[in-house]
Each structure stands twice: as C-alpha cells, then as structure tokens.
Amino acid sequence: MAEQHSPLEQFEIKRLIPVEIGGIDASFTNSALWMVLALLVVSLLMMAAMRQRALVPGRLQSMAEMSYEFVAGMIRENVGDEGKKYFPFIFTLFMFILGANLLGMIPYSFTPTSHIIVTFALAFVVFIGVTAIGFARHGLHFFGFFVPAGVPKALLPLLVVIEVISYLIRPVSLSVRLFANMLAGHTMLKVFAGFVIALGVLGGWAPLAFVVALTGLEILIAFLQAYVFTILTCLYLNDAVHLHH
Amino acid sequence: MGDDRFPSKQRDVTDGDRKRLDDLDGRLREARKGSEPPARVSNQRELGVAYRVMVEMFVGVGVGGFLGWWLDAWLGTAPILLVTLILLGFAAGGLNAYRAIRTYSEGVERNDRPGG
Known part of the structure; x- marks a missing residue:
C-alpha cells in the first residue's frame, strides 16, 4: 500500500485521550492502552483459569499452574526460601511483560515493551526495590556489597x-535488552513484510515464508525476554538478600 | 545370536547384583532429586548469554559516558570525568559480562552433568 510509510511507524505514540496535569502531558496513549490491555488480559485469564479450582486441572487451569510453577521454581532456584515473599511482585512482572510482548504480536497492535521508557520504568522499579530490600535487610552492611574481597588496599578505591x-x-x-529485542524484532517483521508487497505475486513468496518463520521466532523471543527479565530480577534480588555476587 | 546372548547374561545376574543395582538406582534418584532436568533450550540459552554480554559491554560504556558527561557539566571539569568514567564504565561492563558468563557456566556445570 502506498499509504504505509515506514517500518518504524508501528512504534509511533498516539494520544488517544489528551490529558494535561499541571503542564505535564499525561495523555492516555496507545502505549498506555496496550499496557492496560495486557494487565486486563493477564488478570482475567488468571481469574478465569482458577475459578473452578479443580483438583485435576483443566487446560486453562493447568496453564495458570504452569506459569505459577515456572516462576516459583525460578525464585526457589535463584533466591532460595527467602525469595518466597517476593513471589507476587515477580510473578506480576513476568506475566505483565509476557502479556505485553505477546499482545504486541497481534497485527495492528502496539508493543509497549518496544519503548525504552516503559522497560526502563520497569527495570528502575526493580532496581529501587532491590536496593531498598538490601538496605532494609542489611542496613549499612549493604555497602560492603561494593567492596570486593581479597583485593590489595591500593586498588580498592578504583574497584569500588x-x-x-x-x-x-x-x-x-x-x-x-528487552526494548532492543522487541524493537529489532518488530522492525524486521515489518521490513520483510514490506518486501512481500514490493516483490509482488511472483517474488513475494520467499519473504512471506521468512515472515512466517520470523513470526514464530518473535513469539519465542516474547517468552524468552520475559523470562530473561524475570530471572535477572531474581538474580539481583538474590544479591540484595544474600549480599554476594 | 545377539538375541540369545542377552537373556543368558541376565540370568547370570545374582541376587546380590540385583540388590546392588537397586541400591544404585536409589542413589541415582537421590542425587537427581535436587536438580531440575537439563533445559532443552540450551542453544537459545547460549545465544541469550552472548546477547547479554554484548548489551552489558555496550551499556557499560554508555552509562559511564553519561555519568561522566553529567558530572562534568555539573562540576565544570570537562572532559576529565567523561574520559575517566568511560574507561571505568568499560571496566564495569566487562565485570558484569564476566559475571553473566560465570553464572551461566556454573548453571551448565550444575544442570548438564547427568546425561549431558
């Protein structure tokens, strides 16, 4: 189509409901809309899945249980028993990122995780939270985290x-990591989809096959990046809880 | 012929041997209990680590540079801190990359030993 301009157009922020609070643009954008949708889809899916609470789970319930087991296992392995009380946050984080990534795979949708400000906000919450947990658990000993052990005194200031x-x-x-993956993947999809149109009925089949394969890969990456984000959160939490690298 | 030999060999197994085999089975199960089954996506995990290392190195320099630039603008010491912090950022990125690889290889040693 002639009206389709650029493979980057999909990342454009559009104001859906313009809001301005004290001179700050707080509009409800398409990015916000898809974040809310991710939240709604995940919440509704989980609630619908666990409504029956059957002893022998059905399809939906076993999906919810698998997600639970997956995240719980990740926390158990990487943080240990002390990590249990942080499960709600980490599970929410995982499901939200996964939901946003997967909803972004729907044609004409928007991927909030392809914007660095969204992923940075998530990472910054993790960073602040983990640092606060470190200080709450260890007090000023937390600064010891920055002092590597067994190092000559002369090198210490530099290493700190x-x-x-x-x-x-x-x-x-x-x-x-999360933002670059989503940005690159979705751009590549659009670029190759553009080739399909450009090469027409005769030559368009090769890029079309590639787009199909790429879509599969992108769905895998949606899972993988949600997993990576969550597991790194676990590792950082482990550092704060146990104070070692 | 091969079919003949196999059952005859099994008949030779004494009660003591069987007991020892059962014992070994038990111990194997005991040893495997703690570790999860090896991940099937190890190839993707390797790619993930490679990608992580790459990002870690780039971001190290970036964050160091940004901190240096910001401190320089604040303290009026341009370009001393910018240069210093880019170098230190590179080192810090390298440190993070090293830790990423170490975490990964420890995981490989822990998980992939039984059966590869």
Whole structure:
C-alpha cells in the first residue's frame, strides 16, 4: 500500500485521550492502552483459569499452574526460601511483560515493551526495590556489597568505583535488552513484510515464508525476554538478600 | 545370536547384583532429586548469554559516558570525568559480562552433568 510509510511507524505514540496535569502531558496513549490491555488480559485469564479450582486441572487451569510453577521454581532456584515473599511482585512482572510482548504480536497492535521508557520504568522499579530490600535487610552492611574481597588496599578505591558503576548499569542493561529485542524484532517483521508487497505475486513468496518463520521466532523471543527479565530480577534480588555476587 | 546372548547374561545376574543395582538406582534418584532436568533450550540459552554480554559491554560504556558527561557539566571539569568514567564504565561492563558468563557456566556445570 502506498499509504504505509515506514517500518518504524508501528512504534509511533498516539494520544488517544489528551490529558494535561499541571503542564505535564499525561495523555492516555496507545502505549498506555496496550499496557492496560495486557494487565486486563493477564488478570482475567488468571481469574478465569482458577475459578473452578479443580483438583485435576483443566487446560486453562493447568496453564495458570504452569506459569505459577515456572516462576516459583525460578525464585526457589535463584533466591532460595527467602525469595518466597517476593513471589507476587515477580510473578506480576513476568506475566505483565509476557502479556505485553505477546499482545504486541497481534497485527495492528502496539508493543509497549518496544519503548525504552516503559522497560526502563520497569527495570528502575526493580532496581529501587532491590536496593531498598538490601538496605532494609542489611542496613549499612549493604555497602560492603561494593567492596570486593581479597583485593590489595591500593586498588580498592578504583574497584569500588567500578563496582558502583556496574551496579548502576543494571537497570539500564536490563531495560535495553528487552526494548532492543522487541524493537529489532518488530522492525524486521515489518521490513520483510514490506518486501512481500514490493516483490509482488511472483517474488513475494520467499519473504512471506521468512515472515512466517520470523513470526514464530518473535513469539519465542516474547517468552524468552520475559523470562530473561524475570530471572535477572531474581538474580539481583538474590544479591540484595544474600549480599554476594 | 545377539538375541540369545542377552537373556543368558541376565540370568547370570545374582541376587546380590540385583540388590546392588537397586541400591544404585536409589542413589541415582537421590542425587537427581535436587536438580531440575537439563533445559532443552540450551542453544537459545547460549545465544541469550552472548546477547547479554554484548548489551552489558555496550551499556557499560554508555552509562559511564553519561555519568561522566553529567558530572562534568555539573562540576565544570570537562572532559576529565567523561574520559575517566568511560574507561571505568568499560571496566564495569566487562565485570558484569564476566559475571553473566560465570553464572551461566556454573548453571551448565550444575544442570548438564547427568546425561549431558
């Protein structure tokens, strides 16, 4: 179609309900809409799945139980028993990212996780939360986290600075990973879909096959990146709870 | 012929042997109890680690550079802190990358030993 301009058009933010609070643009955008949708779909799915509470689960219920087991196992393995009380947050995080990623695979939808500000906000919440947990559990001992053991005294100031920077990098690398994956994947899909039109009926079949394969890969990546984000949250939580790298 | 030999060999197994085999089975089960079955997606996991290392290195330099630029603008020391913090950011990114690889290889050693 001539009106389809660019493969990046899918990432455009559109104001659906313009809102302005104290000079700050707080409009309800398409990004916000799809985040709300992800939240609704996940919540409704979970509630519908667990409504019957059967001893022998049906399809929907076993899906909910599998998600539960998956996240619970991840926390058990990476954080241990102390991680149990953080399960609700980590489960919500996983399901929200997964929901947003998967809803983004629907044609004409919007992928909020392809915007760095969204993923950075998520990562920053994790960062602040994990740091707060570290201080709450260990008090000022938490600063010991930045002092590597068994290092000559002369090198210590340098290494402490490096440790602090490597700690500050975490939320950025966490968010960049998720956002870059979603951005690159969705752009690639649109680019190859453009080739289908450009090459016409004769030559368009090869890119079409590629788009089909790529769609499968993108669905896999939607799962994988939700998993990676969650498991890194677990690892960071483990660092804060147990104070070692 | 092969069919003949196999059952005869089984008949030779004494009660003591059987007991030891059962014992071994029990111990194997005991040893496997703690560890999850090896992940089937190990190839994707490797790709994931490679990608993580790459992001970690880039972001290290980026965050170091941003911190340096910001502190320079604040303290008026341009470009000393920018240069220093880019280097330190590179080191910090390397450290994070190293930790990512170490976590991964520890996981591989723990999970993939039984049966590969």
